[in-house]
Amino acid sequence: MTTESVGKTGRVEGPASAQSESTPLISRKMLLFMVAMVLANIGGNMYGPLLPLYLKSLNASVVQIGLFFTLSQIVPLALQILGGWISDSLGRLRSIAMGSVAGVFSYIGLILAPTWQWLLVGEGLSSITRSLVGPSFSAFIAEESAEESRARVFGITETIFMVVAVVGPPLGGWLADTYGFRIMLGVAGGLYLIATIIRVAMARSAAQTKESDPQKLSVTSLKRDLGLMVGMIMAGGVISWILLTDGVRDVAFSLSFTLVPIYLQDIGGMSIQQIGWLESIFGIFMMLVTIPAGWLADRKGDRVPIVLGFLLEFAAMMAFIRVSDFIGYALAWALFGLGVGMMSPAYQSLISKAVPEKMRGTAFGFFQTSLGVVSLPAPWIGAQLWERVSPRFNFTLTAWLGLLSIIPVWFKFKLPDKDEQADSNQ
Numbered sequence: 293m294t295t296e297s298v299g300k301t302g303r304v305e306g307p308a309s310a311q312s313e314s315t316p317l318i319s320r321k322m323l324l325f326m327v328a329m330v331l332a333n334i335g336g337n338m339y340g341p342l343l344p345l346y347l348k349s350l351n352a353s354v355v356q357i358g359l360f361f362t363l364s365q366i367v368p369l370a371l372q373i374l375g376g377w378i379s380d381s382l383g384r385l386r387s388i389a390m391g392s393v394a395g396v397f398s399y400i401g402l403i404l405a406p407t408w409q410w411l412l413v414g415e416g417l418s419s420i421t422r423s424l425v426g427p428s429f430s431a432f433i434a435e436e437s438a439e440e441s442r443a444r445v446f447g448i449t450e451t452i453f454m455v456v457a458v459v460g461p462p463l464g465g466w467l468a469d470t471y472g473f474r475i476m477l478g479v480a481g482g483l484y485l486i487a488t489i490i491r492v493a494m495a496r497s498a499a500q501t502k503e504s505d506p507q508k509l510s511v512t513s514l515k516r517d518l519g520l521m522v523g524m525i526m527a528g529g530v531i532s533w534i535l536l537t538d539g540v541r542d543v544a545f546s547l548s549f550t551l552v553p554i555y556l557q558d559i560g561g562m563s564i565q566q567i568g569w570l571e572s573i574f575g576i577f578m579m580l581v582t583i584p585a586g587w588l589a590d591r592k593g594d595r596v597p598i599v600l601g602f603l604l605e606f607a608a609m610m611a612f613i614r615v616s617d618f619i620g621y622a623l624a625w626a627l628f629g630l631g632v633g634m635m636s637p638a639y640q641s642l643i644s645k646a647v648p649e650k651m652r653g654t655a656f657g658f659f660q661t662s663l664g665v666v667s668l669p670a671p672w673i674g675a676q677l678w679e680r681v682s683p684r685f686n687f688t689l690t691a692w693l694g695l696l697s698i699i700p701v702w703f704k705f706k707l708p709d710k711d712e713q714a715d716s717n718q
Contacts, residue, residue, distance in 0.1 A: 317445050322436050324494065325385075326452045329429065332392065332487035333453065335480035337460025338467070339402070341571045344553045345564060346473045352408040354554060358675025360408060361550040364415040365671075375423035376431075377514050379653030384432040387653070389495035391424025392488040399481030403474050431652035434644035442644060443594065446637035447586020454582065454633070457575025465568025517651055530646050533704035537697045538639070541602075544693035546670030547677070548686035555683055556621065566618055570625045577629030578636075586637040594638040595705035601635025602698045604628070609691035613684045642705065 318326075339346065347357050379387040394417050401414030437445035467476035524531045556562040556570070585597045608628035615621055647655040674686050 317437070317441060318448055319436060321494075322433070322449070324490070325432065326449060328487045328490040328494070329453060330455050331483050331490070332395070332425075333456040334460045334463070335399075335482075335484040335487075337456045337571070337575075338464030338480040338483075339473075339477055341461050341567065342464055342468055342473070342476075342553060342564065344550060345468075345557065345567075347408045347411065348554065349473060350405075350408040350411070354551065354678055355672075355675045356408065357554070358550065358672045358678075360412065360415075361546075361671035362669055363412060364419070371420060371423035372427070373518065374514075375425075376427035376653040376655065377517055378424065379428040379431060380517065380651060383495075383498060384428040384435070384653070385491070385495040385498040387424045387428045388432075389488075389492045391421040391428075392484075392491045394418075394424070395421035395484055396481070396488055399477060399484060403477045403481065427653045427655075430640050430644065433640070434652055439645060441590060443589035443637045443641035444583070444586040446640045447583040447589075450582040450586075450633065450636050450640075451579045454575045454579040457578065458572050461568040461571030461575075462565065463568070465565040469564045520651060521647075521655060524647065530642070530705060533700050534639075534643060534646070537700050540693055540697050543670050544690040547674035548690045550671045551674060551678060551683070551686065555687075559683055560616065560621060562618065562621065570618075570621055573622050574625045574629040574632075577626040578633035581630050581633035582637055585634045586641070589638040589641055593706075594642040595701055597638045598635045598642075598701050598705065599698050601631045601633075601638075602694050602701065604631030604634060606691050606695040607631075609687050609694070613687045 344357050347360055352360065375387065375391070378390075398414050398417035398421060401417055402411060403414075405411045405414060433446060433449050434442060464476050464480065467479055525535060526532070553567050556567050557564075562570070585601075588597045604627055608624050608631055611627060612621065612624040615624060643655060644652055677686050677689075
């Protein structure tokens with residue numbers, strides 16, 4: 293993608309807009325960046341969907357599994373905003389390289405943990421990784437794209453990224469079933485180490501060019517950026533409504549989705565390998581729709597694919613609680629993949645357009661932190677509802693909360709005119 297100067301609102305200005313028409317949407321630099329992201333996250337997707345089963349193998353009960361996921365969210369809450377701010381100050385690739393080094397140590401903690409409580413150490417280190425890599429990923433893609441084609445670029449990169457959901461879960465399920473969880477984690481950690489080497493090399497190269505002049509980290513600049521973010525949220529504009537609707541969605545899914553593998557194994561009768569294949573099916577169908585979804589967002593506006601995504605997610609959840617065999621769960625997971633793939637590029641594009649370029653890392657980190665605060669007790673509450681009401685109740689509640697989010701999305705997800713937006717970002 294183009295590397296011309298980008299204005300405060302993220303628009304490529306002047307001759308750059310014309311030049312972008314003849315420039316590939318995905319540059320070689322972005323492709324290498326995505327190769328490292330895929331390698332790192334194949335490892336994460338090998339164990340992530342199976343982590344509740346790993347906890348269960350370490351004698352954790354359903355309530356303890358819910359407590360684990362609630363406690364494991366505390367560290368990201370303290371670090372997400374900080375990670376985004378570091379990304380804005382030191383550079384995207386530097387921040388990702390720093391997070392990747394922490395990620396290598398997180399795998400060591402996961403492999404060596406003797407009890408489920410000790411797994412919190414590995415997850416804590418993994419939280420440092422996510423806090424530094426997550427905000428930088430979206431901000432880097434936004435900076436390497438023109439506003440008029442940004443949703444398409446997010447769609448393409450999401451499609452590339454979803455290779456991890458196609459390859460990782462079935463590979464992890466096979467390794468865990470055949471050789472055990474620790475061998476599977478060792479293979480995942482090896483893939484992550486290769487990705488870390490690539491990321492460190494990219495950061496060293498960027499330090500000689502684009503990221504050669506990092507800003508000084510200071511409490512003053514952190515307070516300034518957080519003050520600007522709070523101001524945008526309190527203004528009641530599109531940023532406020534994104535935070536509200538995505539917060540409801542995050543709470544809804546946190547109530548139920550940490551327990552999906554337990555549900556599939558205990559109630560659905562699925563094996564570990566079958567659970568891995570379901571995750572792969574989700575990834576395949578998400579890949580099928582992310583590029584068309586990006587095109588739709590660029591042509592018709594970001595709220596259209598987001599609304600369609602919520603509708604598909606509702607249909608997926610209602611199907612999920614009614615089926616009882618692998619084919620049925622596969623169809624539900626295919627619908628769910630279509631729903632997430634439909635809305636993901638539009639959400640990323642909308643946030644990147646709604647905040648100034650210099651604050652994108654902080655903004656993405658702030659969103660992740662705010663959502664985490666709201667949904668912090670949700671896994672534990674979901675586990676209580678599982679025990680006291682029924683396992684299916686969680687998923688029904690998730691479905692209806694997501695459906696209700698369509699109302700504010702349709703009426704409030706509207707960006708101001710470009711001139712008005714530029715004035716507000718001065």
